Amino acid sequence: MRASRLFFPTHKEDPAEAEAISHKLMIRAGLVRQLAAGLYVYLPLGLRVIARVNAIIRDEMNAIGAQELSMPVLQPAEIWQQSGRYGEIGAEMFRLRDRGGRDMVLGMTHEEIVTWLAAREIRSYRDLPQIWYQIQTKLRDEARPKSGVLRTREFIMKDSYSFDADEESLEKSYRLHIQAYNRIFERAGLKFYMVESDPGMMGGAVAHEFMAPSSAGEDEVALCPSCGYAANVELARSEPARPQFPAPGIKEIATPGARTIEEVSKFLTLTPDLLVKSLLVMTKQGPVLAMVRGDQDLLEAKLARIVGSNRLADPGEVKEITGAEAGFTGPLGLDIRMIADESLRDGVFVIGANRNGFHIGGVVPGRDFQVEFADIRQVREGEKCSHCNASLKLERCIEIGNIFKLGTKYSGPMGASYLDEQGSERPVIMGSYGIGPARVAAAAVEQLADGKGIVWPPAIAPFTVHLVLVQPADGRQAEMAEKLYLELAALGVEALLDDRAVSPGVKFAEAELLGCPVRVTIGKRAVAGGQVEAGLRRGGEEYKFEAGVAAAKIIDLIKNKC
RNA sequence: CGGGGCGUGGCGCAGCUUGGUAGCGCGCUUGCUUUGGGAGCAAGAGGUCGCCGGUUCAAAUCCGGCCGUCCCGACCA
Missing domain, CATH: 3.90.960.10 (YbaK/aminoacyl-tRNA synthetase-associated domain)
Structure with a gap:
């Protein structure tokens, strides 16, 4: 992609309405624009990042045998009445009527729809287990949208649903998701924890959240550095120090x-x-x-x-x-x-x-x-871990994923059942699993950005290589840059070629703001010495490569140092 | 939903206290110069001062209502 053709409106200054680092930088770097509270337009660069996160998600979901499908965002209210959630959920659900006067909702999640599907199509234990997923828009009329793309009213989510014959099989589906989630977040370059969480409105007994530590997060987790106990403070337990009590006697x-x-x-x-x-x-x-x-x-x-x-x-x-x-x-x-x-x-x-x-x-x-x-108290930092007696730490986190064992919460009322080997009808045992791709991207910005801008993890960067052509008007420079750009493309690396007629300072500053992992500079020094300069956004190390072998060397650099 | 802040060219802000014909920086346009770290000079374009109502000879400025947005809290499959 040539920067001269790429739509990426940048800003020198922080937007007034942004507080979170990811919010400021995603606007400044031209990734997103806000339409209204909690509603964002994804510009080309922002969408590229989301697409790369989604590609990793698809890859790892497919690897555990999950199958992608797509379900409607617009849903009949009736189905939510069947599960009982139509009445339980309040103003957070968008509700509307179609022209025939039928009550409809905009889906905040898809348990009801997927269970409707399972109820119709799954009949035998031979049809189980199944894992179905989609990457689909969700709508929630949030009480308080905030922090840029971290909490919005419309967002995409990877949501998957498992269907099993019994608890033991559900445990397998649950473990497969843990495995996939660990791989996804590792590949996305995030620091994260899996913590015990409150099943909340989802129902079910067991739930975990995947948490990316960041001061911009809305959740707090308690962590034991010794035994690995990790839980959302909403349910974290601890052993507070006991004081010396006086003698009783009212x-x-x-x-x-x-x-x-x-x-x-x-x-x-x-x-x-x-x-x-x-x-x-x-x-x-x-x-x-x-x-x-x-x-x-x-x-x-x-x-x-x-x-x-x-x-x-x-x-x-x-x-x-x-x-x-x-x-x-x-x-x-x-x-x-x-x-x-x-x-x-x-x-x-x-x-x-x-x-x-x-x-x-x-x-x-x-x-x-x-x-x-x-247990009705808030855990405090420094209290003893209930399992091993070490001191607990508290850390603020962004919830990037969650997994729930639902059991029969939906399959029961909605009639999703199957016939077992003995020919008796039993409810399907379900699980539900989410990932917020925009939160993954924003968490990466939060965790890695520096004073100059975004520092993308290579796997989700909009471009891996940012080629800075210092003076496009100089034919020799332009020729060198073009050649390298094409060579990289031939080797499977799509670079962003900054061929714009703007001053070098702008190009360098914007390259840092955009945060692509490798910046390659081609200017008069490259023309004079026959060498191109490559620098890593993260860490800042600089390398010089002979122009003839530069493409291969850059690929090595990406493989070994990013 | 409760509390607080903010709303003035595309962006960031000043002006409001003390009413009197709207200003700065960035960005944008044109020309010349410049070209390895957000260039220089010159000339320009661009604003119903969030909306409605009130007070006043006169309102960006004072008063009332509404809307939008951000922050804290509540809430958050």
Whole structure:
């Protein structure tokens, strides 16, 4: 491709609306343009990157025996009613009517459609197992699109679905996906982890996410450097240090004006881990008292898994239910559901007295009041790993892929079943697996970019070689560059030839901004010395090659150093 | 959905407090010069100041409403 013909509008300055590095650079390098919140146009260079990511995905999906197909984005609402998700999912799903007044949706994912297909076409255990995939557009009316292409309302996803006769076979399909995903992300040049994740709305019991560490990510994962335990903080477990507890023995203590953990702890000269933080939350089944240690934070996602969706009670509700103002809430005397974090087990704590200006000390949860114990706290950096006792690290990550064991969540209600060897009808056991190609690209930008621009991993770079022809007007330079460009093409490497009549400074700066792995310079020095210069975008090493053998040498360089 | 910021030529911004005929840098066009690190000189083109309404002799500027977009939070198959 010649730069003189390539549409790649670049910007010198960061766009005002961008915060994330990938967002700034993908706009500056002319990869994407924003149409509206969460809607992006992919320009030629951006699309080339996505196409290369997709090619890797296809390659590795095909390698595990998956078969590509394509399913509609526009879907009848009826099918979502069958699975039950039409009612469960709220404003995040785009809903519309066709001209005949039929309710339709724009697909946010394709479990329903693929299960519909399986229900009709899979009949016998002989038809199993199957893995079907597509690379298709998804639409979600996101509450908050953000960070460029990292969270958008319309995006493409590689989604695959496995169909198996039993759990054991599902395990195989699941493992095959793990294998494929590891290869895909390695080939794409990313640093990533596979972590345990919350199955969430997908249903099913087991799920993992593939996470690319980056400060632009929206998720946080807990990692054990010693045993390899890795989990999304939404479900990560840990062993917090246990304080020295005082002797038990209930006694009321006046704590005038001390409401927050900090104030009470200061007033009583006790460390916060000797206090109980009692939070009144409102659920569909009524109020629930959630308790964590004073030094810890409640993780709402964990609580939600036990009590369903919930919100913090407002001050009026607290007063009505506990009889005291927020700040003095505690479990004693309340006749509502109570859930305490596991770290409150076997300890002696100070709790709120449900009486303004008072707390109660010497309380033993489970003995002095009835309570369910559960893990409802947020893991903190430095807490001990539950498996090996090493210190956990927390890291912010971009979710680039996920895998779920669905079981019969969809096949059951939608009637996807098969006849086994004994002739009895059984539901198909399913799995669902996603990858976001745009997130893979953006994560690569986030992880590798430097002050000058993007640094693409070779496998997903828009071009592997960026040929800078310094002075196109100089016939000898142009001839050398053309020759090398054609030689590279003959060897299977499509280069970007910068044949534009712009100043050298612009060419070099833009080459760095675009981030192709190898930059080859042909200017007056090349004409005078018969050598071309090749430089690596990553690391910056420079090489000189005799013009006659330059193409072969550049190929070697790509193979060995990229 | 709650909180906050921003909306002025293509891009990045100033001007708004204190109302009076819209400015800077980059980019773009033309010419000449230049040509290994975002060139120089000269001459140009390009703006309903997000939208609607109000106040005023007069509104980019003050007031009200709406819209868009970004950030934090909630949410997130």
